[in-house]
Amino acid sequence: MEGSDGGDARPRATGRGLLIVRNAASGTSVIRADPTATFSERLPEAVVHELVEGESLDEVVAAAMESDAPPAVLGIYGGDGSVSRMAHLARRYDRPLLAMPGGTFNHFVRALGLDDVDIAIDAFAAGSLVEVGVAEAIADDDEPITVLNVVSVGAYPALIEERERRSSLGKWLGGVAATWSALRRTEPLTIARGGQRARVWSVFVSAGRNDPERVATMQRQEPDASVLDVRIHHARGSRVRALASLAFGKRTAAVLRAVRLFPRDADIERLVVPELDLRVTPQPGHPSVFVHDGELVDRDPAGFRLRCRVVSDALRVYAPR
Incomplete structure (x- = not known):
């Protein structure tokens, strides 16, 4: 609009x-x-x-x-x-x-x-204003957080947490060290949704419909956001596949598919919904965190409840028509 x-x-x-x-x-x-x-x-x-x-x-x-x-x-x-x-x-x-x-x-x-x-x-x-939809993330009983791109739990937030711990090394070296550590330490977490439990590598919740070929839907694809586009990567493969799923560039994903490192289609569950309610429980000793728009948020080590919902026409932004 x-x-x-x-x-x-x-x-x-x-x-x-x-x-x-x-x-x-x-x-x-x-x-x-x-x-x-x-x-x-x-x-x-x-x-x-x-x-x-x-x-x-x-x-x-x-x-x-x-x-x-x-x-x-x-x-x-x-x-x-x-x-x-x-x-x-x-x-x-x-x-x-x-x-x-x-x-x-x-x-x-x-x-x-x-x-x-x-x-x-x-x-x-x-004076060119465009009305865009957003997502809101609510952790436990906290106030809603405005989300423009994506909310994620699992492998990606764990990787960001590792990188921030190594921030003194610089962004590039810290990223390399974090990836190496994640290859050794990343573990599945447990999510509960609608009375069902699952072990997963990651969950990505994006504002608006996103590229069906991607698991890590980091980048928003459309101004309008009338739904949440959810990707759940079930923990049926290796840590290498878990980290390979974080490739959000089309070329990188294509290469990983060609060498059979990308997650299998059968391991990825996609939901298109107006809202999502999860109970997130990490493995003992592993970070209890989520990421929204690249920002890391720490939660109780025992786990947390994460609710996401879409809010249409929630924000007026100056943009070309």
């Missing part, structure tokens, strides 16, 4: 009424042009705030909303985690979102055709 943010409340194309929060720590593994000059030239009246170490995006936005001139639009330059958090705040404060690619993968903004900062600013200047 698309529309225009007309009326006197519409910020001017110069950026008046726009708050942009920039997460400089995002996307450090890729070479990316500094957007400072672009912001100054195209959005001279916008307020641009760069996050510093230890500063919370929630606190920055809350302070801005409590000021004498609260922003009419919330903007974010960062990776998927930062964009997801700002989307949550945009929903909380009922503000449209200007999302700009400043991370490594930029899954959500790419799904909306926002391949660079100028395209996003063009949409903002034109």
Whole structure:
């Protein structure tokens, strides 16, 4: 669903009424042009705030909303985690979102055709708003979390947890060390759904329909999200297959299929549902975690309840029509 943010409340194309929060720590593994000059030239009246170490995006936005001139639009330059958090705040404060690619993968903004900062600013200047659906994740009795791409439990969160433990090695070496450790340590976890239990390597829950050929549905595929697309990888194969399932590039997956390392189709269960309710129990001594949009969340070591639901037309984002 698309529309225009007309009326006197519409910020001017110069950026008046726009708050942009920039997460400089995002996307450090890729070479990316500094957007400072672009912001100054195209959005001279916008307020641009760069996050510093230890500063919370929630606190920055809350302070801005409590000021004498609260922003009419919330903007974010960062990776998927930062964009997801700002989307949550945009929903909380009922503000449209200007999302700009400043991370490594930029899954959500790419799904909306926002391949660079100028395209996003063009949409903002034109008042081109698109309503998109999101997923919400609720862990135990916590508040719902806005999810733009995917929620996952199992092999992928365990790999991220291993990588964060080795962050002092750098992203590349830490990733290699984490993968090697995961090849030796990854174990299936148990999920309970609708009175049935299963041992699985992983579960991926994506906002909206996704590529049927993939197990790790990391990247959102469509702006609209009226359903959850769930992939359950049952633990009937080796650890190598469990990690091979995390290949989300088509070429990599094709190579792994050719050498028969990719999970068998019979081991993957797909559900297309409006909501999902799981009880997640890891093996003793293994991490009790889940990941949403690349952000790792720790839970009780004994396990946790994870509920996911779709919310259609939940967020207004500046994007090309």
